[in-house]
Amino acid sequence: MKALVWHGKEDIRCDTVPDPTIEDATDAIIKVTSCAICGSDLHLFHNFMPGMRKGDVMGHEHMGVVVEVGSAVKKLRIGERVVIPFTIICGECEQCRRGFYSVCERTNRNRKLGDTVFGHSTAGLFGYTALTGGYAGGQAEYLRVPFADATHIKVPDNDLTDEQLLFLGDIFPTGWQAAVQCDIQPTDTVAVWGCGPVAQFAIRSALLLGAKQVIAIDNLPDRLSMARAGGAITINFDEESVLDRLQELTQGKGPEKCIDAVGMEAHAARSLDSMLDKAKQMVMLGTDRPHVLREMMYVCRPAGVLSVPGVYGGFLDKIPFGAAMNKGLTIRMGQTHVNRWTPDLLRRIETRQIDPSFVVTHNVPLEQGPQMYKTFRDKSDGCIKVVLKPNGNGRH
Amino acid sequence: MAYAAAMDDKRFPHTTAGTLAQQLGWFSIALGTLELVATRRLTRALGMWGQERTLQAYGVREIVTGIGILTSKDPAPWVWGRVAGDALDLGTMAMAYPNNPKKAKLAMAIANVAAVTALDVICAQQLSATKVRQQMPVRDYSDRSGLPMGISASRGAASDAEMTEQFRIPEPLRPFDATV
Ligand SMILES: NC(=O)c1ccc[n+]([C@@H]2O[C@H](COP(=O)([O-])OP(=O)(O)OC[C@H]3O[C@@H](n4cnc5c(N)ncnc54)[C@H](O)[C@@H]3O)[C@@H](O)[C@H]2O)c1
Ligand SMILES: [Zn+2]
Ligand SMILES: [Zn+2]
Numbered sequence: 001m002k003a004l005v006w007h008g009k010e011d012i013r014c015d016t017v018p019d020p021t022i023e024d025a026t027d028a029i030i031k032v033t034s035c036a037i038c039g040s041d042l043h044l045f046h047n048f049m050p051g052m053r054k055g056d057v058m059g060h061e062h063m064g065v066v067v068e069v070g071s072a073v074k075k076l077r078i079g080e081r082v083v084i085p086f087t088i089i090c091g092e093c094e095q096c097r098r099g100f101y102s103v104c105e106r107t108n109r110n111r112k113l114g115d116t117v118f119g120h121s122t123a124g125l126f127g128y129t130a131l132t133g134g135y136a137g138g139q140a141e142y143l144r145v146p147f148a149d150a151t152h153i154k155v156p157d158n159d160l161t162d163e164q165l166l167f168l169g170d171i172f173p174t175g176w177q178a179a180v181q182c183d184i185q186p187t188d189t190v191a192v193w194g195c196g197p198v199a200q201f202a203i204r205s206a207l208l209l210g211a212k213q214v215i216a217i218d219n220l221p222d223r224l225s226m227a228r229a230g231g232a233i234t235i236n237f238d239e240e241s242v243l244d245r246l247q248e249l250t251q252g253k254g255p256e257k258c259i260d261a262v263g264m265e266a267h268a269a270r271s272l273d274s275m276l277d278k279a280k281q282m283v284m285l286g287t288d289r290p291h292v293l294r295e296m297m298y299v300c301r302p303a304g305v306l307s308v309p310g311v312y313g314g315f316l317d318k319i320p321f322g323a324a325m326n327k328g329l330t331i332r333m334g335q336t337h338v339n340r341w342t343p344d345l346l347r348r349i350e351t352r353q354i355d356p357s358f359v360v361t362h363n364v365p366l367e368q369g370p371q372m373y374k375t376f377r378d379k380s381d382g383c384i385k386v387v388l389k390p391n392g393n394g395r396h
Numbered sequence: 397m398a399y400a401a402a403m404d405d406k407r408f409p410h411t412t413a414g415t416l417a418q419q420l421g422w423f424s425i426a427l428g429t430l431e432l433v434a435t436r437r438l439t440r441a442l443g444m445w446g447q448e449r450t451l452q453a454y455g456v457r458e459i460v461t462g463i464g465i466l467t468s469k470d471p472a473p474w475v476w477g478r479v480a481g482d483a484l485d486l487g488t489m490a491m492a493y494p495n496n497p498k499k500a501k502l503a504m505a506i507a508n509v510a511a512v513t514a515l516d517v518i519c520a521q522q523l524s525a526t527k528v529r530q531q532m533p534v535r536d537y538s539d540r541s542g543l544p545m546g547i548s549a550s551r552g553a554a555s556d557a558e559m560t561e562q563f564r565i566p567e568p569l570r571p572f573d574a575t576v
Contacts (some may be wrong), residue, residue, distance in 0.1 A: 098562075099560070099562075177563075180557070180559060180563050181563055183559075183563070183564045183565050185571075186552065200542070204542055204543060204550075205554075207543070207547070207550055207551050208543075208550055208551075208552070208553050208554035209552070209554050209555065209557065210551060210552030210554075210555045211551075219529070220529070221534045222534050222535040222536070222537055223537075225534075225535070225536050225537045225538045226537035226538075226540050228538060229537055229538045229539065229540045229541045229542075230540075230541055230542060230543065230547075231541070231543070231547040231550070231551070238526070238529075303571075305565070330565060332563070344557060344558070348554065352544045352545070353543075353544075353545065353550070353553055353554065354542055354543060354544075354550075355542050355543075355544055356542065357542075358540040358541065358542030359540075359542065361535075361537075378528075379529075380532060382533075382534070382535030382537075384537070
């Protein structure tokens with residue numbers, strides 16, 4: 001089959017690889033009808049996350065139709081339409097039972113490695129480094145789904161399009177969890193750093209959850225226009241001071257809730273710290289560029305909440321922890337517990353509270369994937385979200 | 397001062413890179429002047445006797461680059477010019493390093509130049525990136541709300557969402573009205 005394969009830094013190719021097969025009785029195979037490129041894939045594209053190996057199949061946003069099930073699979077049948085979450089979950093361990101799916105205790109087949117690097121290992125993830133199990137991803141014609149009885153979201157086979165459902169597997173619940181973690185009150189100002197796909201969903205989730213005011217920060221005019229369309233007030237950090245504007249919009253008190261939807265590859269804004277981060281990253285004195293985290297800790301209203309869906313990989317330097325501690329901030333973060341939110345979110349799509357397809361700007365065959373990685377990375381051509389079609393445009 | 401100047405100056409994008417470029421421009425001029433007026437003292441201090449001519453030529457180069465950065469419409473190529481100059485400086489000093497009687501001082505100088513080189517590279521990259529960004533055509537997505545009910549009807553529409561305790565501020569710490 002065709003698949004997007006990681007060959008090294010900034011080198012992703014559309015190769016022919018062996019079709020996946022049932023390896024365990026609990027596996028299922030799906031034929032991928034749509035998949036997408038995520039901001040997290042860019043960290044791998046840039047080789048900022050350790051543990052990628054040449055030949056790894058990329059992708060963790062994918063949906064399709066079940067074409068094969070292992071003998072122990074009870075909850076899926078051939079022909080069913082499913083979105084597959086980016087987190088592989090067993091549904092039975094202590095963490096899964098409490099709904100903390102992204103830290104499932106059983107699905108990371110490289111547990112030892114995860115234990116060594118993070119203290120305790122986290123869930124297995126599709127297409128996402130040896131640290132999280134080294135499972136093949138879904139930017140391909142077919143995908144093997146381990147622990148298939150739990151690792152799926154059934155979606156109705158009606159007139160809802162792939163583009164309306166696909167993001168249930170990652171960025172919609174990620175933006176939603178980011179907002180939920182803020183424990184939004186009707187009087188709250190929620191500031192969202194970044195206007196990428198995750199941020200776009202965080203903005204709309206914050207609004208749906210009743211925030212008084214949502215403020216979105218980026219320097220890309222097209223993304224800012226999409227944020228405004230979702231009800232946000234925007235700040236372009238190339239043109240104005242983020243701190244001054246946030247103060248202004250909150251009567252000098254700062255936003256109660258701050259969301260980091262940027263993560264470890266924050267760009268230099270107006271201050272020198274992000275340039276020094278970049279220099280340190282170049283000489284390996286630090287692995288991440290935590291400019292946004294610093295800004296949030298500094299500007300957040302005392303007793304406020306910082307919510308961090310943005311991904312970090314390693315060690316962060318010069319974090320103003322004093323400000324965070326003394327102001328009594330709450331920090332919540334993590335990979336998304338996708339299946340915890342999807343029944344509710346699917347219902348909101350069905351009742352037309354939200355139509356996630358608004359975020360799609362590019363819709364192309366899988367073969368154009370390598371080029372699309374560059375377009376998405378460079379944010380050129382107005383690119384916000386890329387959907388890839390591995391099996392032609394027809395849905396099934 | 398230089399910072400404020402950069403902010404007013406339309407040639408520099410309102411970014412750290414623009415500010416930094418301005419500072420690097422002044423730094424170039426200062427260093428170039430030093431290389432011209434204190435040529436002997438410098439060659440002596442670095443154990444590089446006989447290289448006075450080279451040093452003076454480098455001084456002129458620094459001043460020209462500095463003026464270029466500060467006055468041209470587009471500072472990016474001039475900052476890239478500084479990067480090339482840094483390479484030349486490093487090369488010259490590295491060649492003078494073996495058999496140098498003032499190895500410690502020269503090593504310090506090399507380390508300093510290397511540090512400035514890193515700043516130059518980052519500054520030049522950022523300036524070029526900003527330029528590319530400014531030249532990209534901008535798409536307008538203001539018709540993509542994704543909220544079929546409209547913005548005002550959507551505000552709070554999901555307040556019915558069930559929130560489990562784990563994701564809320566713990567009950568004893570929740571805000572309450574202490575005045576009643
Ligand atoms: N927690 C999870 O489970 C989860 C799931 C999906 C994605 N993510 C992470 O969320 C983050 C965003 O993903 P995405 O797909 O939206 O990526 P993206 O790269 O498209 O978006 C990042 C945005 O941040 C902006 N940005 C950069 N520096 C900034 C700064 N200093 N201030 C404000 N904005 C800045 C960029 O211009 C860009 O628009 C990534 O780190 C990704 O790995 C996390
Ligand atoms: Zn993702
Ligand atoms: Zn589990």
